[in-house]
Amino acid sequence: MAPPKALSTQPFVGTVAYDALRVDIWNKVDPTSASFQFLRRLLAWCRHRTEQAWIGVYEPHTDPVVQASFAIDTESSALSTPWRYGVTGGTTPNMRPLSSELWQQAFAAAMRGESPPTYWSLFHDASIHRAEYRSDLAVLAFALSLEVARDTLFEKFAPTKVRQGLGTVLAGPFQGTDVKAHLSHVLDKVRKRSLEREEPQTWLLIDQLWVARHHVAHGRPPVYQTSKGLKRVGDDDLGRWYAAVRNTLQWMENL
Amino acid sequence: MKGEAAIYAFRVRSYGERDLPILEGVAPDGARVKLYPLFTARQQGSPLSPDVPFEI
Numbered sequence: 001m002a003p004p005k006a007l008s009t010q011p012f013v014g015t016v017a018y019d020a021l022r023v024d025i026w027n028k029v030d031p032t033s034a035s036f037q038f039l040r041r042l043l044a045w046c047r048h049r050t051e052q053a054w055i056g057v058y059e060p061h062t063d064p065v066v067q068a069s070f071a072i073d074t075e076s077s078a079l080s081t082p083w084r085y086g087v088t089g090g091t092t093p094n095m096r097p098l099s100s101e102l103w104q105q106a107f108a109a110a111m112r113g114e115s116p117p118t119y120w121s122l123f124h125d126a127s128i129h130r131a132e133y134r135s136d137l138a139v140l141a142f143a144l145s146l147e148v149a150r151d152t153l154f155e156k157f158a159p160t161k162v163r164q165g166l167g168t169v170l171a172g173p174f175q176g177t178d179v180k181a182h183l184s185h186v187l188d189k190v191r192k193r194s195l196e197r198e199e200p201q202t203w204l205l206i207d208q209l210w211v212a213r214h215h216v217a218h219g220r221p222p223v224y225q226t227s228k229g230l231k232r233v234g235d236d237d238l239g240r241w242y243a244a245v246r247n248t249l250q251w252m253e254n255l
Numbered sequence: 256m257k258g259e260a261a262i263y264a265f266r267v268r269s270y271g272e273r274d275l276p277i278l279e280g281v282a283p284d285g286a287r288v289k290l291y292p293l294f295t296a297r298q299q300g301s302p303l304s305p306d307v308p309f310e311i
Contacts, residue, residue, distance in 0.1 A: 011270035011271075012270055013270050014270040014271045014272050015271075015272055015273050016270070016271055016272070016273050016293075016295065017268040017269075017270055017295060018268060018269050018270070018271055018293035018294060018295055019264055019265050019266070019267075019268045019269075019293075019295055019296055019297055020262065020263065020264040020265070020293065020294050020295070020296040021262075021263055021290070021291060021292070021293045021294065022260060022261070022262045022263075022290075022291040023260070023261050023263070023288065023289070023290055023291070024258055024259070024260045024261075024288070024289040024290075024291075025258055025259055025260075025261075025286060025287065025288050025289075026257075026258035026259075026286065026287040026288075027258075027285045027286045027287050028259075028286050031258060031259035032259060032261070034286060035259060035261045036261070038288060039261075039263055042290070046269065050269070050270075050271070052269050052270065054267045054269075055265075055267075055269045056265075057267065058265060058266060058267070065263040065264060065265055066261055066262075066263055067262045067263060067264045067296075068261070068262045069259060069260065069261045069262075070259070070260055071257050071258070071259055071260075072257070072258045072259060072260045073257065073258075074258070076258075076260065076289060078260070079257065082262075
């Protein structure tokens with residue numbers, strides 16, 4: 001069979017087909033992150049203004065956009081050997097090697113036609129967004145994982161009703177969107193369990209996350225309230241919320 | 256003052272006019288940025304073609 005033919009590089013519009021660029025940046029504590037975030041914003045604007053919807057679309061794990069990064073002086077001359085990296089996320093204490101046991105479990109589950117719960121997939125998506133410095137998307141994915149977990153896991157003890165075309169859905173008092181209430185005083189009434197009472201440290205972090213989620217979901221920047229005023233969500237926050245959401249999901253699985 | 260340069264490349268091409276300008280500016284937080292024009296590293300090939308060469 002013949003190998004695939006190379007696609008034409010003839011531009012659909014304009015005169016040149018571009019596929020690379022260089023960004024120099026100074027005066028940043030973490031220039032690697034700052035450069036990447038600048039690139040992301042730049043590409044989003046290029047995509048929006050040109051209506052070339054594919055601009056900025058790539059797989060950060062398998063297809064990193066960073067080809068080379070290196071220190072420069074004020075005149076943009078290289079001071080170090082270029083290095084290359086992908087965006088794969090940071091390590092966590094919960095990471096584990098793929099053992100024979102896990103390998104076999106994955107095989108058996110896949111053979112049964114099963115997929116991991118959606119709320120865990122959303123949780124892992126949040127880690128990817130975090131690795132890409134997308135704190136807004138990370139906040140939404142963390143929050144959505146908790147909402148989907150509630151809808152999925154509470155069915156085994158909460159009142160439900162059947163909605164045509166949807167199947168079983170939660171009924172009162174767990175209908176609606178107030179997940180924090182559903183994890184605390186409402187759950188306490190129904191199940192004699194409360195995340196607020198049993199896991200107070202985790203609860204405080206979930207409370208912060210929910211404030212940030214509220215702002216992002218309404219088109220505002222990812223911020224949350226502190227004793228010193230509103231704070232922009234940083235990687236340190238996302239790291240704490242990662243642990244809190246993970247803890248909460250496991251707690252919900254054991255209700 | 257040290258800075259950092261990064262060369263980015265994209266599998267899927269974008270289309271534009273020739274001779275885009277070099278742009279420089281200072282952000283509100285004091286960061287200085289120099290943006291070079293987009294260029295073409297792979298003259299031919301599809302998004303499935305081999306990586307953009309490391310030595311651009």
